[in-house]
Amino acid sequence: MLHRPATSQDLRFMKEKLKEILDTTLDHCMAGGLLKETAVPDYVIEVPNNPDHGHFATNLPMILASTQKTAPRRIAEVLTGHLQDPGNFFEKVEVAGPGFINFTIDRGRWHSALADMVRRAENFGRGKPRPEDRFNVEFVSANPTGPLHLGHGRGAALGDTLCRILAFRGRSVTREFYVNDAGLQIRLLGESILSRIRQMTDPDAPFPENGYHGDYVLDLAREIAADRAIEAMEEEDAIDYCARQGKARMLKEIQEDLERFGVRFDVWYSEKQLLDSGSLDRALERLDRAGLLYEEGGALWIRTSRFGDDKDRVIRKSDGRFTYFASDIAYHLDKRERDFTRSVDLWGADHHGYVSRLRGAMAAFDIPGEWFSVLLIQLVKLWKRGNEVKMSKRAGTYVTLRELMDEVGVDAVRFVFMTKSHDSPLDFDVDLVKKKDSDNPVYYVQYAHARICSVFRKAREEGIGLPRDLERCAARLVLEEEMAMIRRMTEFPSLLEDICRVFEPHRLTYYLTGLAAAFHRYFNLGTKNPQHRIVVEDRELAGARLLLAAGVRTVLANGLALLGVSAPEKM
RNA sequence: GCGCCUGUAGCUCAGCUGGAUAGAGCAGCGGACUUCUAAUCCGCAGGCCGCAGGUUCGAAUCCUGCCAGGCGCGCCA
Numbered sequence: 001m002l003h004r005p006a007t008s009q010d011l012r013f014m015k016e017k018l019k020e021i022l023d024t025t026l027d028h029c030m031a032g033g034l035l036k037e038t039a040v041p042d043y044v045i046e047v048p049n050n051p052d053h054g055h056f057a058t059n060l061p062m063i064l065a066s067t068q069k070t071a072p073r074r075i076a077e078v079l080t081g082h083l084q085d086p087g088n089f090f091e092k093v094e095v096a097g098p099g100f101i102n103f104t105i106d107r108g109r110w111h112s113a114l115a116d117m118v119r120r121a122e123n124f125g126r127g128k129p130r131p132e133d134r135f136n137v138e139f140v141s142a143n144p145t146g147p148l149h150l151g152h153g154r155g156a157a158l159g160d161t162l163c164r165i166l167a168f169r170g171r172s173v174t175r176e177f178y179v180n181d182a183g184l185q186i187r188l189l190g191e192s193i194l195s196r197i198r199q200m201t202d203p204d205a206p207f208p209e210n211g212y213h214g215d216y217v218l219d220l221a222r223e224i225a226a227d228r229a230i231e232a233m234e235e236e237d238a239i240d241y242c243a244r245q246g247k248a249r250m251l252k253e254i255q256e257d258l259e260r261f262g263v264r265f266d267v268w269y270s271e272k273q274l275l276d277s278g279s280l281d282r283a284l285e286r287l288d289r290a291g292l293l294y295e296e297g298g299a300l301w302i303r304t305s306r307f308g309d310d311k312d313r314v315i316r317k318s319d320g321r322f323t324y325f326a327s328d329i330a331y332h333l334d335k336r337e338r339d340f341t342r343s344v345d346l347w348g349a350d351h352h353g354y355v356s357r358l359r360g361a362m363a364a365f366d367i368p369g370e371w372f373s374v375l376l377i378q379l380v381k382l383w384k385r386g387n388e389v390k391m392s393k394r395a396g397t398y399v400t401l402r403e404l405m406d407e408v409g410v411d412a413v414r415f416v417f418m419t420k421s422h423d424s425p426l427d428f429d430v431d432l433v434k435k436k437d438s439d440n441p442v443y444y445v446q447y448a449h450a451r452i453c454s455v456f457r458k459a460r461e462e463g464i465g466l467p468r469d470l471e472r473c474a475a476r477l478v479l480e481e482e483m484a485m486i487r488r489m490t491e492f493p494s495l496l497e498d499i500c501r502v503f504e505p506h507r508l509t510y511y512l513t514g515l516a517a518a519f520h521r522y523f524n525l526g527t528k529n530p531q532h533r534i535v536v537e538d539r540e541l542a543g544a545r546l547l548l549a550a551g552v553r554t555v556l557a558n559g560l561a562l563l564g565v566s567a568p569e570k571m
Numbered sequence: 572g573c574g575c576c577u578g579u580a581g582c583u584c585a586g587c588u589g590g591a592u593a594g595a596g597c598a599g600c601g602g603a604c605u606u607c608u609a610a611u612c613c614g615c616a617g618g619c620c621g622c623a624g625g626u627u628c629g630a631a632u633c634c635u636g637c638c639a640g641g642c643g644c645g646c647c648a
Contacts, residue, residue: 042588044588044589044590046587046588046590047587048590048591049590049591049592049593049594050591050592053591057590057591059590059629062590062628062629065628066628072628096591097590097591098590098591098628098629099628100590100591143648180648183648184647184648185648188648297646298646299646300646301646310573310574310644311644313646314645314646315646316646317646318646319646321646323646323647323648324647324648349575349576349641349642349643350642350643351643352574352575352576352642352643353574353575353642353643353644354643355575356574356575376575376576376642378576378577378641378642379641379642419583419584419585419596420583420584420585421584421585423576423577424576424577424584424585425576425577425641425642426583427583427584429583432597438609438610438611439596439597439610440610441596443610444596444610444611446610447608447610447611448611450608450610451607451608451610451611453608454607454608455607455608456607457607458607458608459607462607494587495587498587498588501588502587504587506585507585507587509585510585510586510595513585513595513596514595517595520611520612521611521612521613523607523608523611523612524603524609524611524612524613525612526606526607527603527604527606527607527609527611527612528603528612528613530606533606533607534607535607536607570608571608571610
């Protein structure tokens with residue numbers, strides 16, 4: 001019977017195994033008087049950049065040097081001379097450089113790692129369920145007063161991919177969109193629409209100051225006027241009606257766009273409902289009881305400066321209206337009460353001034369700082385025909401997400417948004433991304449996937465497929481290029497786990513590009529030397545290489561799925 | 572003035588908890604398709620990692636100070 005390991009044979013497994021051996025060896029050496037009895041410090045096991053340095057390297061001897069009062073290389077020699085490795089985990093162990101130990105793992109371990117990931121298929125990389133980790137991720141949250149633009153697209157791509165990865169790694173995830181449907185902006189939208197309706201019959205009808213100028217307002221005006229005789233209504237009723245209609249229609253459009261973009265929210269959280277539910281009142285009551293509110297100049301203030309904010313903030317203006325900050329406090333308190341263990345907000349970088357005040361408010365409720373994270377997304381700069389296009393609703397140089405999806409396609413847009421760290425400004429060159437040629441980075445990864453599918457079609461024609469005993473079959477893989485690819489693939493699960501920790505989903509894009517590059521290189525070996533082709537005459541070897549290709553295809557497909565990008569079988 | 576972010580190849584950017592010769596794409600130059608998809612690959616060229624100190628066996632990475640750019644500092648939303 002084939003032993004089926006309970007844990008995935010991935011990079012983490014290898015590192016843990018290595019750490020176990022090192023710790024045991026260290027104990028052994030100390031007990032035997034070969035090394036002084038000292039505390040075991042934190043040391044690093046890493047994958048070296050240079051392949052000459054083996055599969056793993058540790059700095060343990062250098063870390064030990066000061067307490068042992070011995071030269072690192074000497075310590076390294078003691079450790080390597082007494083390695084506790086009954087299972088023959090290693091193929092080669094070397095002392096190198098200033099005192100590193102480089103480990104080369106037995107090839108068979110990597111072979112079974114490959115077999116393991118192919119068996120896991122679409123579940124390779126998936127984490128154990130951890131329902132105790134409940135994430136609320138709030139993103140996009142665009143005002144329903146206009147269509148989604150490029151910047152929203154970046155937030156949507158980033159937030160959704162982060163959620164996909166968190167969920168894949170076992171966390172419970174709630175995707176949330178906060179709908180600002182209570183403020184003055186909605187009323188202003190209503191006034192803008194009403195004005196446009198009036199202008200249909202009276203071109204001189206006034207347009208509100210700071211109103212919404214976009215063409216979409218005209219469209220809304222036409223639609224709304226077609227349904228109902230707005231002109232016959234009282235002024236206030238008309239504004240109110242236009243506002244409600246406009247908001248509902250815009251929200252519907254936003255939802256459709258996001259759906260098409262591959263983003264589906266679990267909760268559409270209405271600010272209006274939040275206020276109607278009395279959440280704000282309850283929050284204020286709690287703050288008041290804690291002595292954190294005071295009145296000054298007719299306004300109500302909160303003492304956020306006690307909690308690291310620069311100054312206290314107004315929560316209710318002297319005209320009696322609450323500030324946005326007030327509902328933000330109530331909203332985040334509500335998230336906390338809904339019992340999420342982590343809250344992650346994605347905001348545009350232009351809102352970063354609000355982080356410290358909201359953090360201050362959260363602290364006032366004794367909410368630990370780690371509970372609440374804000375990812376600031378830097379702005380998207382738009383380039384067209386070599387010139388920067390300043391985005392402005394007024395000037396009409398406003399590229400919507402919908403236009404972009406029409407022109408470029410969802411795959412390319414999502415991929416490009418994921419090519420930069422969220423805190424790096426993104427230059428989005430429409431002409432470049434529109435190009436359906438090799439300049440477009442998304443095709444590089446997709447092409448690798450399609451190419452592998454093509455190889456499998458070819459193999460099937462030759463009557464070759466994956467053999468039953470994957471482990472034995474894998475043993476035929478010996479080329480350095482093949483082994484390097486397997487090692488790289490085992491990094492996939494821990495990469496995803498790192499992304500969950502630091503919220504940097506762009507790393508996945510780079511990883512996939514690197515893996516695709518390794519495969520393209522490998523594939524091209526076969527154009528020079530037929531011996532190195534995947535579908536070779538030696539059917540056993542062909543089977544082994546198909547297994548490798550299957551592994552690559554699995555990782556690419558799983559990775560692309562997490563990016564919300566399709567993995568085509570033909571291109 | 573204060574705060575946050577950024578400064579790495581001509582351009583756009585990666586660089587994981589500090590590690591052993593700093594990477595990719597694009598642009599430039601030169602090569603590889605009668606055989607598994609050339610939307611690919613190979614080679615060449617290109618870098619005081621903004622500057623100066625500090626911590627460390629070891630710094631693009633951590634700390635401090637400066638310089639440059641972006642953004643934010645309302646009883647706006």
